[in-house]
Amino acid sequence: MKLRISLVVACCVVSIVTGLIIGRGGLSGTTDRKAAHAPLLGFSMDTLKEERWQRDRDSFVQRARQLGADVLVQSANSDDTHQISDIQALISRKVNILVIVPHNGSAMAKGVNMAHEAGIPVIAYDRLVTDCDLDLYLTFDNVKVGELQARYLIANLPDANPIRLVRIYGAKTDNNARLYKEGQDKVLAPLIKSGRVKVVHEDWAEDWRPENAKKIMNAALTTSRDEIDAVLASNDGTAGGAIQALMEEGIAGRVLVTGQDAELSACQRIVNGTQAMTVYKPVAKLAAKAAEAAVALAKGKPIIAQTAIPNGKIDVATILVDVVVATKDNMMATVIKDGFHSRQQVYQETAATTTR
Numbered sequence: 001m002k003l004r005i006s007l008v009v010a011c012c013v014v015s016i017v018t019g020l021i022i023g024r025g026g027l028s029g030t031t032d033r034k035a036a037h038a039p040l041l042g043f044s045m046d047t048l049k050e051e052r053w054q055r056d057r058d059s060f061v062q063r064a065r066q067l068g069a070d071v072l073v074q075s076a077n078s079d080d081t082h083q084i085s086d087i088q089a090l091i092s093r094k095v096n097i098l099v100i101v102p103h104n105g106s107a108m109a110k111g112v113n114m115a116h117e118a119g120i121p122v123i124a125y126d127r128l129v130t131d132c133d134l135d136l137y138l139t140f141d142n143v144k145v146g147e148l149q150a151r152y153l154i155a156n157l158p159d160a161n162p163i164r165l166v167r168i169y170g171a172k173t174d175n176n177a178r179l180y181k182e183g184q185d186k187v188l189a190p191l192i193k194s195g196r197v198k199v200v201h202e203d204w205a206e207d208w209r210p211e212n213a214k215k216i217m218n219a220a221l222t223t224s225r226d227e228i229d230a231v232l233a234s235n236d237g238t239a240g241g242a243i244q245a246l247m248e249e250g251i252a253g254r255v256l257v258t259g260q261d262a263e264l265s266a267c268q269r270i271v272n273g274t275q276a277m278t279v280y281k282p283v284a285k286l287a288a289k290a291a292e293a294a295v296a297l298a299k300g301k302p303i304i305a306q307t308a309i310p311n312g313k314i315d316v317a318t319i320l321v322d323v324v325v326a327t328k329d330n331m332m333a334t335v336i337k338d339g340f341h342s343r344q345q346v347y348q349e350t351a352a353t354t355t356r
Contacts, residue, residue, distance in 0.1 A: 146183020213241030
């Protein structure tokens with residue numbers, strides 16, 4: 001039997017502290033190459049079209065190389081068949097560890113099973129792979145992301161009663177999109193029930209594409225016109241699509257729009273007043289932790305995770321990284337302070353004006 005996860009529980013008078021220790025256990029196969037070579041990590045990504053995922057790739061590769069590992073990166077362009085083919089190619093290259101950012105969390109269970117048949121442990125990165133015996137999951141607290149978006153919206157529209165809301169969700173194929181919605185619903189459900197919030201339109205944006213979010217926003221504007229107070233967009237890409245539709249109607253900046261990922265264009269929209277907030281997720285930290293975990297697994301070292309998240313088949317050992325709301329008021333203290341973007345980039349300043 002392949003035993004990859006053991007649970008350690010320490011009890012004290014006032015609390016229970018739970019840690020999950022993950023190791024290779026009975027896995028064998030390509031992980032044996034570590035004895036004579038640098039670990040080889042396979043990174044199968046859904047897409048590299050968005051700025052955010054390019055950052056993840058670069059940070060992961062940089063940290064892995066610092067740890068003495070080599071990395072093979074594949075991008076599936078949001079195509080399940082392509083991603084399975086990518087995984088097969090990485091397995092044939094005899095990677096020690098496979099890291100997957102799934103386009104479709106359910107479809108990629110096949111990729112996990114193929115890797116396990118070859119004796120390769122699998123880490124899901126940021127998006128959960130469901131219905132499989134996954135080894136480890138690294139992600140942000142995605143339910144909290146949704147909660148932060150909804151709480152910001154409510155707190156910043158105190159005079160609107162009801163708050164007339166358009167909800168733009170992410171891709172149905174992405175488990176994270178459902179987690180963001182779950183977090184949003186924790187805040188909004190009782191307010192919708194009481195009549196404090198009125199959802200005037202809602203839909204899922206296929207593949208998170210801004211153009212699909214724009215279509216959703218256009219549909220909302222057709223039926224509601226000026227009777228919209230806010231757009232709860234689940235990420236910065238969908239926020240950008242919604243804002244484009246609002247700009248065409250001449251009402252951008254009058255409607256509160258949320259986001260997530262702290263993309264440069266979103267941060268620029270925030271300081272310019274057309275987007276209200278984004279949830280800043282320190283992807284460099286997540287990517288570094290994933291690289292460290294992957295190298296540790298490749299070398300047969302144990303890993304401690306804080307919690308476990310069910311994926312439909314098992315409770316997957318999970319490492320979480322925290323998130324923070326970024327607005328016009330704290331942009332300097334969050335996104336810019338961390339070096340995620342420079343002040344010059346966000347405020348679109350010339351070199352001559354940054355010395356003031």
